Ligand code: NAD
C-alpha cells in the first residue's frame with residue numbers, strides 16, 4: 001500500500017487526485033490539507049486546514065507527497081519531501097520555479113525524486129524514459145495559447161477576469177487559468193522543465209497546439225521526435241505520478257483518430273510578454289525566477305480582484321525583475337526574504353498602476 005499525503009485536496013488537482021486514489025487498491029490517503037476550505041467530505045486519518053504543512057507531513061510520514069497547493073505557499077512541503085527523500089508528485093510548479101537550485105540541492109541530499117504532475121512535464125518525463133542525456137537534442141513544450149490566442153494587444157486592454165477564466169481546453173483553478181491567459185503558465189513551465197530535466201533554456205522550445213492533445217515532445221540527436229498524445233485530462237498525469245512505474249488504468253477516453261486534427265503555431269511573444277520575461281528570469285537564474293513568480297502571484301490576485309488591468313500583469317512582473325539583482329538564495333530564509341521583497345515591490349507598483 002502506497003500512502004499518499006495530498007496537499008491542496010480541495011482544489012482542481014486535489015479533487016481529481018482523490019478520485020484516482022479511491023479507484024486504486026494500492027493507494028491510500030494518509031493525510032490531506034487545504035488552505036481554508038473545509039475537508040469534511042474527505043476521508044483520511046489526518047486532516048489539516050491551514051497551518052504548517054511540514055508538521056502534518058512529519059506526523060503522516062507518507063510514501064509520496066502530492067503537492068497540489070497553489071503558489072509559493074507550497075514551498076515548505078516541496079523542500080520537506082526532497083530533503084527527506086520522499087517521492088514528490090509535483091503539481092505545485094511555483095515551488096520548484098522559486099526554489100530552483102535550492103530544491104535540486106535538497107533532492108541531492110535527500111536522495112528522492114520528483115514525479116511531475118504538470119501534464120507537459122509528465123509527457124516529457126515519459127518521452128525521456130530510457131534515454132541518456134547525450135541522446136537528447138531538445139525539448140518542445142506545448143501550450144494551448146489560452147483564451148486570448150490570436151488577439152492583438154489592443155484587443156486585450158479591457159478583458160475581464162470572467163473572460164480570462166474561460167479556458168478553451170482545461171478546467172483548472174483560477175490562478176493557473178489566468179497564468180494560461182497571459183502565458184505566464186508556459187513561462188513557469190519553461191523554468192520547471194529546466195530544473196526537472198537539466199536542459200539549458202536555449203534547448204527548450206515553446207509551441208502552441210490549440211487543442212491540447214499533444215502534451216509535449218522530445219527531439220533526439222538522430223532526428224527522431226517523440227510526442228505524448230491524449231485528450232486533456234489531468235487524471236492521467238496524476239495517476240502516472242502516483243502509480244509510477246506501474247502506469248495504472250484510468251477512466252480517460254481513448255483518442256479518436258478519425259476526428260483528430262493537430263495544428264501547431266508559434267506563440268506571439270509581442271502580445272504575451274510573460275513568456276519572454278520568464279525566459280529572461282530563467283536565464284538570469286539565482287532568485288530571478290522567484291521574483292518572477294512572486295510578482296506574478298501578486299499581479300494575478302490583483303487582476304482577479306478587479307484592481308489591475310490584464311496587460312498590467314506583465315508590467316508589474318517586468319518592473320519587479322528590473323529592480324531585483326537576482327542574487328542566489330543561500331538558504332530557504334534567504335529565499336523567503338527575496339519572495340517577500342518582490343511581493344512588497346509588486347504591491348507598491350499596483351497602487352501606481
Ligand atoms: P486550486 O486553486 O483549484 O486549488 C488550490 C488548492 O491549494 C486548494 O485545495 C487550496 O485550499 C490549497 N491551498 C492554497 N493555499 C494553501 C496553503 N497555504 N496551505 C495548504 N493548502 C493551500 O488550484 P489547482 O488548479 O488545483 O492548482 C494547484 C497547483 O497545481 C498549482 O500550482 C497549479 O499551477 C498546478 N497545476 C494545476 C493544473 C490543473 O489542471 N488545475 C494543471 C497543472 C498544474
Ligand code: MG
Pocket residue numbers: 118119120121189
Ligand atoms: Mg501544464
